[in-house]
Amino acid sequence: MNWCSHLLSSLVEPFGYSFMQRALLSCALIGFTNGFLGTFIILRRQALLADALSHSLLPGLAVAAMIVGLSPGGLLLGGLIAALFVALGAQVMARNSRLKEETAVASLYIIAFALGIVLIRFAKVKVDLTHFLFGNILGVGNGDLWIAYGAAFLTLGTLVLFQRPLLLTLFDVTVAQASGVRVRWVETGLLALTVLGLVASLQAVGVLLSLGLLIIPAATAYLLTDSFNRMLWGGAFLGMVCAVGGLFISFFANIPSGPCIVMLMAVFLGAAYLFSPRYGVLFKLIRGHHYHEESLERWEGHQGHDHQVPDKEFKQ
Amino acid sequence: MSTPHNDREPMLRIEDLTVSYHRVPAIHHLSLSLGSGHCVGLFGPNGAGKSTLLKSVAGLLKPETGRILIEGISLEKAASLIAYLPQRESVDWDFPVTVRGLVEMGRYHQVGLIGSFSQRDQKAVEEAMELFNLTPLARRQIKELSGGQQQRAFLARAWAQEADLYLLDEPFGGLDRTSATALAAALGTLRERGKLLLVSHHALAEAESLFDTAILLNGEMVACGPTSEALSPQNLECAYGTAIYSGAHDHS
Numbered sequence: 001m002n003w004c005s006h007l008l009s010s011l012v013e014p015f016g017y018s019f020m021q022r023a024l025l026s027c028a029l030i031g032f033t034n035g036f037l038g039t040f041i042i043l044r045r046q047a048l049l050a051d052a053l054s055h056s057l058l059p060g061l062a063v064a065a066m067i068v069g070l071s072p073g074g075l076l077l078g079g080l081i082a083a084l085f086v087a088l089g090a091q092v093m094a095r096n097s098r099l100k101e102e103t104a105v106a107s108l109y110i111i112a113f114a115l116g117i118v119l120i121r122f123a124k125v126k127v128d129l130t131h132f133l134f135g136n137i138l139g140v141g142n143g144d145l146w147i148a149y150g151a152a153f154l155t156l157g158t159l160v161l162f163q164r165p166l167l168l169t170l171f172d173v174t175v176a177q178a179s180g181v182r183v184r185w186v187e188t189g190l191l192a193l194t195v196l197g198l199v200a201s202l203q204a205v206g207v208l209l210s211l212g213l214l215i216i217p218a219a220t221a222y223l224l225t226d227s228f229n230r231m232l233w234g235g236a237f238l239g240m241v242c243a244v245g246g247l248f249i250s251f252f253a254n255i256p257s258g259p260c261i262v263m264l265m266a267v268f269l270g271a272a273y274l275f276s277p278r279y280g281v282l283f284k285l286i287r288g289h290h291y292h293e294e295s296l297e298r299w300e301g302h303q304g305h306d307h308q309v310p311d312k313e314f315k316q
Numbered sequence: 317m318s319t320p321h322n323d324r325e326p327m328l329r330i331e332d333l334t335v336s337y338h339r340v341p342a343i344h345h346l347s348l349s350l351g352s353g354h355c356v357g358l359f360g361p362n363g364a365g366k367s368t369l370l371k372s373v374a375g376l377l378k379p380e381t382g383r384i385l386i387e388g389i390s391l392e393k394a395a396s397l398i399a400y401l402p403q404r405e406s407v408d409w410d411f412p413v414t415v416r417g418l419v420e421m422g423r424y425h426q427v428g429l430i431g432s433f434s435q436r437d438q439k440a441v442e443e444a445m446e447l448f449n450l451t452p453l454a455r456r457q458i459k460e461l462s463g464g465q466q467q468r469a470f471l472a473r474a475w476a477q478e479a480d481l482y483l484l485d486e487p488f489g490g491l492d493r494t495s496a497t498a499l500a501a502a503l504g505t506l507r508e509r510g511k512l513l514l515v516s517h518h519a520l521a522e523a524e525s526l527f528d529t530a531i532l533l534n535g536e537m538v539a540c541g542p543t544s545e546a547l548s549p550q551n552l553e554c555a556y557g558t559a560i561y562s563g564a565h566d567h568s
Contacts, residue, residue: 171421177376180425226413226414
C-alpha cells in the first residue's frame with residue numbers, strides 16, 4: 001500500500017503549486033478551444049494561413065510593448081490589430097490586383113515579421129523572441145488566465161452559434177452564397193477568431209504551440225471520422241487531453257512543456273495516420289478496394305446497353 | 317407558358333439582363349420568362365454565357381443592367397427557393413459528411429441557427445433520400461458514391477430545401493451511360509413535381525429526350541422555346557456559326 005499512496009501523492013503534487021494550477025487550467029482551455037477551432041481551419045484549408053498570421057502578430061506586440069509595456073491586454077490588442085491588418089490587407093490586395101491571395105499573405109507576413117523585429121529594438125522593455133515562439137506556461141498570471149477564459153468563451157460561443165452557416169460555407173462557398181449565406185461575413189469572422197485564438201494563447205504557450213494545438217488535434221480527428229460533429233468535439237477533446245497530458249509529462253520528466261505537448265500530439269496523429277479504421281494507411285491495405293454489389297450492378301447495367309455504346313459514339 | 321403555382325407571376329422572369337467580367341460582357345440584354353414544371357436545357361458554344369446565366373440567377377454575379385425575379389420576388393429574398401448545384405470540381409469530396417448529412421444541410425434554412433431537427437424536418441430529409449434512391453446509401457461518406465449518385469445526393473439536398481428552381485451547371489459531364497440515364501430520370505421526376513430546372517448542356521444529340529424547353533445562347537438570346545423548335549438548323553447555324561467570325565482566326 002505504501003507505493004500506492006506514494007504514487008498518488010506524487011500525481012497530485014503538481015496541483016499543490018498555484019503556478020501549476022494556472023498552467024493546467026490555461027492548457028485545458030487553450031487546448032480545447034484551439035482544437036475546436038482547428039476543424040474549421042483544416043476544412044477551409046487555411047492551416048498555412050494560420051501559420052502566416054501567427055508570425056504577423058509580432059509588429060503589433062512590439063508597438064504595444066512600446067506604448068503600454070508588457071500588459072496582457074495591450075499585447076492582445078496589438079497582436080489582434082497587426083494580424084487583422086495582414087489578413088485583410090492580403091484579401092484587399094488579392095481582390096484588386098492579379099496577385100493570388102496566398103502570394104499576398106506570404107509577402108505581407110514576411111514584411112510584418114521583419115518590421116516587428118526592427119520595432120522590438122525600439123521597445124523600452126525587453127521582448128524575448130523565444131518567449132514569443134514558445135511562451136512561458138509556468139509564468140501564466142491571473143490576467144492571462146482571464147484572457148484565456150474570455151477568448152475561449154467568445155470563440156466557442158460564436159462557433160457553436162454559427163455552426164450551420166459555417167458548415168455550409170466550408171463545404172461549398174458558391175452554393176452557400178447562392179442559398180443566402182453571407183459568405184464574406186462568415187469568412188472574415190472565422191479569420192478574426194483564428195487571430196484571437198493565437199493571440200490569447202501567446203503568453204501561455206507561444207505561437208508555435210498554439211498553432212500546433214490548432215492544427216494537429218483536428219487533423220487527427222479528421223483521419224478518424226466522417227462526421228463533422230465528431231471531428232469538431234473530438235478535436236477539441238484531443239487538444240485538451242494532449243495539452244494537459246503533455247504538461248504533466250513535462251513536469252515529471254523535467255523537460256520543456258511546449259515540445260512535450262507537441263510530441264504527445266504527434267503520437268496521436270501518427271497512430272491515426274497508421275491505424276485509423278477508415279483512413280489509416282495500414283487498414284487501407286487490408287480492406288476491399290470497392291463496393292462489390294455496385295461494381296456488379298454497374299457491370300450488368302453496361303451489359304444491357306452494350307449495343308448502344310458504339311451507336312452513341314457515332315452520334316457525337 | 318403555364319404556371320400552376322401562381323397565375324400572375326412566372327417562376328423565373330429575367331428582364332434585360334447584362335453581366336460582364338472585367339468589363340467584357342458575357343450576356344447582353346437577355347430577357348426571358350419561364351413557368352414551373354419545365355426542364356429547360358441551356359445550349360450554345362463555349363463562352364456563350366451558359367454558366368454566367370446560371371450564376372446570375374443563383375445570385376453569385378451582380379447584373380450590370382436588368383433584374384431577375386423569382387415568383388415576382390427579388391433574388392435576395394428568394395434565396396431559399398433556389399438550389400444551385402455545384403460543378404463537381406468545386407466540391408471537396410473528402411469533407412466529413414455522409415449522404416444523410418448532406419441532405420440535412422438542405423434543411424438548415426428552415427431549422428435556423430441552433431434549432432434542432434423537428435419530426436417534419438427529419439421526414440423531409442428521409443423523403444428526399446427516398447425520392448432519389450439514396451436511402452441504402454445514407455451512411456456513406458460522399459466520396460464513396462459514383463458520379464451519378466453524387467449528383468442525386470445534391471438533388472436530394474435541394475429537394476429537402478424545398479427549392480422550386482434548380483440550377484445545374486453541366487450535370488451530365490463525366491457521367492457514364494447508366495448514371496446519365498438515372499440522372500435524366502431524376503430530372504424528369506422533379507419536372508413532374510412542378511419544379512423548374514435550368515440545365516446547361518453541351519451535347520445536342522439527346523436534347524429532345526432530356527429537355528422539353530431549350531434556350532439557345534450566344535452572348536445573347538438566339539432562341540427560346542420547345543426544344544425541337546429552338547434547336548432548329550437555322551437557329552443552330554445562327555448560334556454556332558457566328559462564333560467563327562468573332563474569334564481570332566487564321567483568315568488565309
